[in-house]
Amino acid sequence: MKTYSTEKIRNIVLLGATGCGKTTLAESMLFEGKVIERRGSVDAKNTASDYTEMEQSYLRSIYSTLLYTEFMERKLNFIDTPGSDDFAGGVFSAFKVCDTGVLVVNAQNGVEVGTEIFARYAQSHNKPLIVAVNQLDNEKADFDAAVESLKNAFGKKVVLVQYPLAVGNNFDGFVDVLKMKMYKFKGDTGERQDLEIPDSEKEKAAELHRILIEAAAEYEEELMELFFDKGTLEEEEIRKGLRAGMKTQEVMPIFCVSGKKDIGVKRLMEFIINVAPSPEKAREYKTVEDEVVPCNAKGTPSLFVFKTAIEQHMGEVSYFRVMSGVITEGADLTNAANGTKERLTQLYAVAGKNRTKVTELQAGDIGCTVKLKSTRTNQTLNGGAAAWQFYPITFPQPKFRTAVKPANAADEEKLGEALNRCHLEDPTILVEYSKELKQTIVSGQGEHHINVLKKQLSTAFKIEIELFNPKIPYRETITAPAIADYRHKKQSGGAGQFGEVYIVIEPYEEGVPEKKTFKVDGKEITLNIKGTEEVALEWGGKLFFHNCIVGGAIDARFLPAILKGVMEKMEEGPLTGSYARDIRVYVYDGKMHPVDSNEISFRLAGRNAFKEAFKKARPKIMEPIYNVEVLSPSDAMGSVMSDLQNRRAMIEGMSSDKNFEIVKAQAPLAELNKYSTTLSSVSSGRATYTMQFAEYRQVPPDVQDKLLKAYVEQDKDE
Ligand SMILES: Nc1nc2c(ncn2[C@@H]2O[C@H](COP(=O)(O)OP(=O)(O)OP(=O)(O)O)[C@@H](O)[C@H]2O)c(=O)[nH]1
Numbered sequence: 001m002k003t004y005s006t007e008k009i010r011n012i013v014l015l016g017a018t019g020c021g022k023t024t025l026a027e028s029m030l031f032e033g034k035v036i037e038r039r040g041s042v043d044a045k046n047t048a049s050d051y052t053e054m055e056q057s058y059l060r061s062i063y064s065t066l067l068y069t070e071f072m073e074r075k076l077n078f079i080d081t082p083g084s085d086d087f088a089g090g091v092f093s094a095f096k097v098c099d100t101g102v103l104v105v106n107a108q109n110g111v112e113v114g115t116e117i118f119a120r121y122a123q124s125h126n127k128p129l130i131v132a133v134n135q136l137d138n139e140k141a142d143f144d145a146a147v148e149s150l151k152n153a154f155g156k157k158v159v160l161v162q163y164p165l166a167v168g169n170n171f172d173g174f175v176d177v178l179k180m181k182m183y184k185f186k187g188d189t190g191e192r193q194d195l196e197i198p199d200s201e202k203e204k205a206a207e208l209h210r211i212l213i214e215a216a217a218e219y220e221e222e223l224m225e226l227f228f229d230k231g232t233l234e235e236e237e238i239r240k241g242l243r244a245g246m247k248t249q250e251v252m253p254i255f256c257v258s259g260k261k262d263i264g265v266k267r268l269m270e271f272i273i274n275v276a277p278s279p280e281k282a283r284e285y286k287t288v289e290d291e292v293v294p295c296n297a298k299g300t301p302s303l304f305v306f307k308t309a310i311e312q313h314m315g316e317v318s319y320f321r322v323m324s325g326v327i328t329e330g331a332d333l334t335n336a337a338n339g340t341k342e343r344l345t346q347l348y349a350v351a352g353k354n355r356t357k358v359t360e361l362q363a364g365d366i367g368c369t370v371k372l373k374s375t376r377t378n379q380t381l382n383g384g385a386a387a388w389q390f391y392p393i394t395f396p397q398p399k400f401r402t403a404v405k406p407a408n409a410a411d412e413e414k415l416g417e418a419l420n421r422c423h424l425e426d427p428t429i430l431v432e433y434s435k436e437l438k439q440t441i442v443s444g445q446g447e448h449h450i451n452v453l454k455k456q457l458s459t460a461f462k463i464e465i466e467l468f469n470p471k472i473p474y475r476e477t478i479t480a481p482a483i484a485d486y487r488h489k490k491q492s493g494g495a496g497q498f499g500e501v502y503i504v505i506e507p508y509e510e511g512v513p514e515k516k517t518f519k520v521d522g523k524e525i526t527l528n529i530k531g532t533e534e535v536a537l538e539w540g541g542k543l544f545f546h547n548c549i550v551g552g553a554i555d556a557r558f559l560p561a562i563l564k565g566v567m568e569k570m571e572e573g574p575l576t577g578s579y580a581r582d583i584r585v586y587v588y589d590g591k592m593h594p595v596d597s598n599e600i601s602f603r604l605a606g607r608n609a610f611k612e613a614f615k616k617a618r619p620k621i622m623e624p625i626y627n628v629e630v631l632s633p634s635d636a637m638g639s640v641m642s643d644l645q646n647r648r649a650m651i652e653g654m655s656s657d658k659n660f661e662i663v664k665a666q667a668p669l670a671e672l673n674k675y676s677t678t679l680s681s682v683s684s685g686r687a688t689y690t691m692q693f694a695e696y697r698q699v700p701p702d703v704q705d706k707l708l709k710a711y712v713e714q715d716k717d718e
């Protein structure tokens with residue numbers, strides 16, 4: 001394969017709702033570029049893109065797959081993404097390295113939730129979009145309805161470049177109002193006839209041509225002036241205008257295709273080559289230090305790894321985009337994150353399962369290499385003295401949380417390793433062993449995502465796992481001051497143990513200073529603070545430990561032991577065994593024994609005094625609260641809202657954006673178990689949401705009672 005220079009490369013991400021035909025379209029593109037000799041199909045499990053066992057068993061894409069095709073002396077790199085939002089991680093990494101999106105719309109369904117979601121993602125990544133209305137050969141295809149739904153969703157952004165003469169079984173061509181030609185196809189060979197527009201279509205074509213010109217003229221002053229002068233624009237000027245409008249996401253040109261019958265595919269590829277930006281003209285890339293690195297083959301060699309995968313017969317494969325310079329086979333580069341030197345012994349151009357060895361890749365190109373020692377997704381490798389680190393891909397926040405354990409306890413360690421591997425390949429799978437909950441918690445983008453993980457663990461790693469509800473990381477705190485004292489005394493032959501401690505505790509609130517006088521249980525206690533230890537707790541919140549001992553009642557050397565005792569109870573709160581937080585402890589008196597007092601005695605006295613005081617200080621359980629943002633079609637809002645209310649959610653605000661409503665709410669994590677699954681079912685898969693930790697808040701009394709009872713029960717069992 002020849003080397004392509006930067007201006008001869010186009011990087012495209014294929015996007016769209018599940019089943020709209022991205023993988024099938026990609027197959028035709030490879031066929032047109034003669035990268036494959038025969039087109040496979042998703043149902044026959046022989047496409048270049050869906051080549052993994054997992055994808056073939058589900059008959060849909062699960063991973064984002066890099067593909068390339070060669071056409072008109074250009075190299076088109078494509079990333080075929082999965083349509084299910086559960087696998088959105090791959091879409092985010094594709095956006096990082098592709099410059100233009102092709103939004104595929106199923107002509108039977110028009111705009112679907114997936115279409116809107118991906119268009120939104122494209123917008124937030126500043127990527128231009130081309131729309132391909134696909135499956136026009138399908139019996140139920142309705143081009144006009146699909147265009148109508150596109151207009152409803154995207155307004156005047158959408159503009160027709162083509163329209164079909166007939167759809168369904170009779171779909172064999174279309175009129176192109178940019179080229180002002182009619183294209184007809186024979187069967188499904190991709191063979192095309194370029195024809196004059198017939199008289200019967202001339203009027204419609206001319207009208208759409210005029211609309212296209214007006215749209216093209218709008219985004220560049222120079223073109224606008226030309227248009228006013230001449231009353232029209234030439235083909236090349238229209239392209240220029242579309243390019244400008246697409247760059248700012250103000251125009252989305254519409255194309256007609258049937259990926260399955262290879263109709264319109266070549267024409268779409270021509271448009272991509274003529275109008276989509278080459279890497280050097282696309283949006284530029286910045287390093288974390290805000291340095292702009294031009295995509296230029298003359299620059300210092302640098303590449304960014306956007307995906308890591310473990311593949312059969314190849315081991316670890318690193319997919320990358322050349323950010324600058326030329327990457328040659330055998331190049332020695334340095335990982336900017338960890339300083340490791342990496343040699344790129346082999347370079348490949350990738351068309352899914354077909355990989356072609358190449359000797360070099362120029363700035364802007366996308367390919368893969370193997371056997372890097374310690375380079376992961378999101379890292380940059382540089383040549384020369386460059387120390388660039390490009391902004392990492394920001395993956396979507398997890399939406400689904402589950403606890404896992406191996407069905408066979410002996411697999412514990414193996415499971416840990418396998419899960420780490422899975423996280424490397426798919427950074428949207430997060431794995432955490434919670435010491436606090438004593439559970440391994442796995443989070444992902446949805447229930448389906450986790451089920452695929454389960455299947456992968458079983459097939460690729462031979463580990464069976466069980467999924468169960470994760471525990472909630474509750475916290476405990478107090479809401480009133482309290483006092484307690486405790487004497488620890490033990491005399492059993494030899495040396496005894498003795499320590500006595502008097503404490504006051506009160507809630508800690510940021511910005512509120514410590515108190516000097518307390519009236520508790522009818523006693524008035526005045527304190528003289530001599531020293532303070534501030535502990536920022538690992539699990540959030542604070543503990544203040546004040547030394548208020550007078551007259552040497554306890555030696556200063558025993559104070560650390562008392563604090564240690566208090567911390568033991570902070571780590572295992574007296575109510576439910578959860579971490580405690582936000583408390584001030586004042587040690588104001590005590591007693592020592594000249595012989596028997598030692599550290600252990602004061603630790604135990606401190607711990608028990610704290611436990612008693614805690615119980616009297618109107619203790620409360622706190623729970624994690626999450627900010628939840630739901631994006632739902634208007635007609636599903638009723639169900640979405642009532643479901644949220646059943647989850648103790650507090651609605652904070654609502655707004656609408658076209659046909660979608662956005663609800664902002666705060667809800668306790670305990671009520672968000674399997675939320676993604678429920679939301680999907682109440683909205684027929686059309687709503688989506690994000691969640692992010694907000695803060696800890698006290699639980700309502702009825703919930704507290706329930707939790708206390710459950711803890712007592714559990715204690716009995718253990
Ligand atoms: N009639 C017709 N069927 C098509 C066309 N494109 C795809 N299909 C069928 O639609 C189904 C889904 O196609 P895919 O190519 O897997 O769709 P996808 O967009 O990759 O789906 P995901 O990977 O799940 O996101 C398959 O059964 C295809 O054969 C088309 O142009 N015409």
Ligand SMILES: [Mg+2]
Nearest residue numbers: 022023060061
């Ligand atoms: Mg697919």
